[in-house]
Amino acid sequence: MTFEAGQTLSNLTKPPITRTTLALYCGASHDHNPIHVDMDAARAIGLSDVIGHGMLTMAYMGQCLTAVFQQDQIRQFQTRFISPTHIGDEITCQSVVRSISDGDHPEQMLEIDITACDQNGQTKAVGTALITLA
């Protein structure tokens, strides 16, 4: 596979987030913060409903990488969380090649931009990854 800057690598749309999604992620991730699964707890801190786990969004973004590369090619994976996800959100993650470097690193590396947006185009998280091609 050859790569060039600006190339879209993957475009992944996940099923809409349901309360079941968040309950499963709560159990699987050991993140038992009630604001993700308990509407009463969410309302008690001023939210109108539960919000999704940021790390669920990042897991989806990671699937954008492992759909194209072997997991052990991922050297670095960073995400900045922009806004919370809500029940019913359909998250689409897109990964695009930013650059191909072989500069001061002994391995040839791909730098990738990853975005996670909802069905209205609102950005939920943005990330970057470094992938080794060695």
Place this chain on the structure above:
Amino acid sequence: MIDRHHIGHSCPPSTVRVEAGFLKLFAKATDEPDPIYHNEHAARAAGHRDIPAMPTYGTCLLLNNPAPTAYLEDLGVNPQSVLHAEQTFFTTGMIYAGDDITLHRKVTDIYDKKDGALEFVEWETQAVNQFGETVLTMRVKGVIRHDL
């Protein structure tokens, strides 16, 4: 405001067994299509020694702890007041079901912006497997809003 003398503070190391059942549940919860994350046989057929932990699973190891918010309470921070602003994984090896991962977490920075309205804390955790290999370094940036 958080006392800046906490910068450099190390949490007591903890060791966590990576459980296959939780890796499979994580793959189900994230609607992961690749069978290597669901099934030992598929993982071994693909050259892995067991089911791999998915790329972001490392933070779950930190949470698999009887006192998952103690690292915040140590700083006098109310866990409900912290938002997850940023997460970074530096990966140097794979984590598999059955591994015993020892986590070394420390506070790497505390600073504020907007005249103290936003306070940031950064932690770094090294994850070392049972062979003594550092397989993962995780950085997390939390933000505490004092303007609400």
